Amino acid sequence: MSKLRVAVIGARGRMGAEAVRAVSAADDMELVAALGRGDPLTALTDAGAEIAVELTQPDSVMENLEFCVRHGIHGVVGTTGWTDGRIAELEGWLAASPGTGVLVAPNFGIGAVLTMRFAQQAARFFESVEIVELHHPGKADAPSGTAVRTARLIAGARQAAGLGEQPDATSTALDGARGASVDGVPVHAVRLRGLVAHQEVLFGDEGEIFTLRHDSMNRGSFMPGVLLGVRRVGGVPGLTFGLEHFMDLDG
Numbered sequence: 319m320s321k322l323r324v325a326v327i328g329a330r331g332r333m334g335a336e337a338v339r340a341v342s343a344a345d346d347m348e349l350v351a352a353l354g355r356g357d358p359l360t361a362l363t364d365a366g367a368e369i370a371v372e373l374t375q376p377d378s379v380m381e382n383l384e385f386c387v388r389h390g391i392h393g394v395v396g397t398t399g400w401t402d403g404r405i406a407e408l409e410g411w412l413a414a415s416p417g418t419g420v421l422v423a424p425n426f427g428i429g430a431v432l433t434m435r436f437a438q439q440a441a442r443f444f445e446s447v448e449i450v451e452l453h454h455p456g457k458a459d460a461p462s463g464t465a466v467r468t469a470r471l472i473a474g475a476r477q478a479a480g481l482g483e484q485p486d487a488t489s490t491a492l493d494g495a496r497g498a499s500v501d502g503v504p505v506h507a508v509r510l511r512g513l514v515a516h517q518e519v520l521f522g523d524e525g526e527i528f529t530l531r532h533d534s535m536n537r538g539s540f541m542p543g544v545l546l547g548v549r550r551v552g553g554v555p556g557l558t559f560g561l562e563h564f565m566d567l568d569g
């Protein structure tokens with residue numbers, strides 16, 4: 319069987335370097351290009367890349383994806399900073415390139431995907447919920463893409479269950495003390511040397527606290543998810559948002 323021809327964009331970064339190692343070590347994949355900042359995107363077509371793993375920064379990802387989609391190169395995207403406007407733009411490019419697939423995964427960690435699913439399930443049972451995400455100080459964005467996605471899933475589940483706003487007497491709070499509100503869910507971002515990527519979701523109700531916590535101790539933790547995305551994305555045209563769609567979570 320022929321190997322999947324894979325490129326990594328952002329190959330010299332923390333995640334990109336790990337992805338280069340993981341793809342190179344996978345028996346069913348061939349690393350055909352490894353691009354850093356300043357390298358021309360035409361290196362992807364020159365190398366005959368079928369799938370590009372995109373691990374750059376929010377200010378670079380759109381240009382890279384537009385090139386990939388227009389050239390029929392499937393994308394496996396870990397880069398964060400996704401807004402409704404950006405998703406609509408990406409969907410527009412995909413509509414003009416039928417057969418091309420892009421996976422955008424806010425988090426490739428299997429445990430992080432499960433945390434999001436369990437948080438969505440738990441949301442309707444608790445009056446209060448807050449998210450604390452904790453990352454290394456080199457992280458460009460705050461709050462994390464994972465925290466934003468988790469908050470939106472929780473908010474959707476609360477709304478579907480008919481829950482109203484959470485009780486919160488903020489009138490005396492110092493600016494920022496209650497975190498950022500993502501669809502009504504407070505999100506707190508910690509940046510601390512020594513951390514990699516961590517998240518806690520705290521649910522509270524009368525007399526009980528329910529906490530979900532996930533810890534990525536190193537970036538190798540994201541690689542099984544990246545490789546799963548690479549193997550699956552070519553068979554799923556259009557946009558897939560979230561690695562859970564490539565996992566049999568209910569099986």
Ligand SMILES: NC(=O)C1=CN([C@@H]2O[C@H](COP(=O)(O)OP(=O)(O)OC[C@H]3O[C@@H](n4cnc5c(N)ncnc54)[C@H](OP(=O)(O)O)[C@@H]3O)[C@@H](O)[C@H]2O)C=CC1
Nearest residue numbers: 328330331332333354355374378396397398423424425426
């Ligand atoms: N979905 C997931 O599971 C995960 C997602 N992430 C996300 O992935 C992204 C990368 O994270 P991380 O590796 O820590 O960040 P880094 O800053 O370590 O790496 C990003 C790399 O991309 C390079 N780069 C920037 N623009 C371009 C471009 N146009 N073409 C090619 N290379 C480019 C940067 O170069 P330069 O240094 O010159 O700017 C840098 O080497 C972030 O958005 C982060 O949030 C991170 C971990 C897990």
Ligand SMILES: O=C(O)C1=N[C@H](C(=O)O)C[C@H](O)C1
Nearest residue numbers: 398424425457462463464515
């Ligand atoms: O920048 C990181 O490190 C991470 N970014 C992603 C995010 O913003 O959610 C995934 C993970 O948290 C690590």
